[in-house]
Amino acid sequence: MGRLDGKTVAITGAAQGIGAIMAKRMAAEGANVLVTDVLDTDDCVKAINDAGGKAVGMSVDVTSDDDLAAMVEKAESEFGSLNILVNNASIFTALQPKPFMQIDNDEFDKIMTVNCRGVHQATKAAVPAMMKAGGGKVVNIASGTFYYGPPGLSHYTASKGAVIALTRCHGRELGDKNIQVNAIAPGLTESEGMQGHTGFDPARAPTVASRSIKRDMLPEDLLGSLMYLITPDSDFVTGQTVNVDGGKINL
Numbered sequence: 310m311g312r313l314d315g316k317t318v319a320i321t322g323a324a325q326g327i328g329a330i331m332a333k334r335m336a337a338e339g340a341n342v343l344v345t346d347v348l349d350t351d352d353c354v355k356a357i358n359d360a361g362g363k364a365v366g367m368s369v370d371v372t373s374d375d376d377l378a379a380m381v382e383k384a385e386s387e388f389g390s391l392n393i394l395v396n397n398a399s400i401f402t403a404l405q406p407k408p409f410m411q412i413d414n415d416e417f418d419k420i421m422t423v424n425c426r427g428v429h430q431a432t433k434a435a436v437p438a439m440m441k442a443g444g445g446k447v448v449n450i451a452s453g454t455f456y457y458g459p460p461g462l463s464h465y466t467a468s469k470g471a472v473i474a475l476t477r478c479h480g481r482e483l484g485d486k487n488i489q490v491n492a493i494a495p496g497l498t499e500s501e502g503m504q505g506h507t508g509f510d511p512a513r514a515p516t517v518a519s520r521s522i523k524r525d526m527l528p529e530d531l532l533g534s535l536m537y538l539i540t541p542d543s544d545f546v547t548g549q550t551v552n553v554d555g556g557k558i559n560l
């Protein structure tokens with residue numbers, strides 16, 4: 310018996326990297342997983358199904374209400390309900406860190422629209438289905454950058470600070486609907502998209518040195534916190550952000 314048997318999960322930005330690792334773990338715990346991304350989800354879906362799990366994939370742009378409505382409809386038609394939403398879609402590894410004076414308005418707006426408004430839109434789309442199912446769990450992937458403000462990533466940091474703010478507001482508004490909303494704030498994570506990304510080289514060694522646990526952070530390091538936040542263990546927890554960074558920031 311898996312801890313998520315009978316539950317249906319929709320996860321955004323799950324074609325690769327952190328999202329794919331999360332999707333595979335949730336499937337291994339018995340969840341029906343709807344793997345969504347603007348990228349091709351076939352590899353992640355195949356890996357889950359080949360391992361004996363249940364997954365389907367679809368193309369979803371989190372800034373499109375039509376795509377998100379289709380995501381919810383797919384979850385219900387394919388698996389009968391929607392119980393868990395993981396808002397993971399984000400622009401990060403495509404960025405080249407640079408001073409805020411060099412960030413133009415179009416780039417700033419794109420980051421805020423995908424990373425922040427996308428969470429707002431996806432959660433709005435999922436809530437009616439969760440209410441129909443008697444409740445649910447929403448987990449937003451924020452970032453530890455909010456707590457220390459790294460140079461070169463002001464727009465990304467602002468967007469993830471907004472995700473933490475939405476987590477608090479949505480958690481308060483949805484508490485009486487038996488929907489818990491929480492966030493995970495990862496530290497610098499050596500995900501698939503980070504491999505060979507030289508733009509973050511100056512931050513790598515100092516980040517590890519600043520941690521109590523002095524090693525690289527991997528996507529798998531987020532799975533324990535994820536499972537806590539999407540199971541009954543966290544039924545009396547909402548509006549909170551769990552910082553997972555090896556002890557870089559002590560809150």
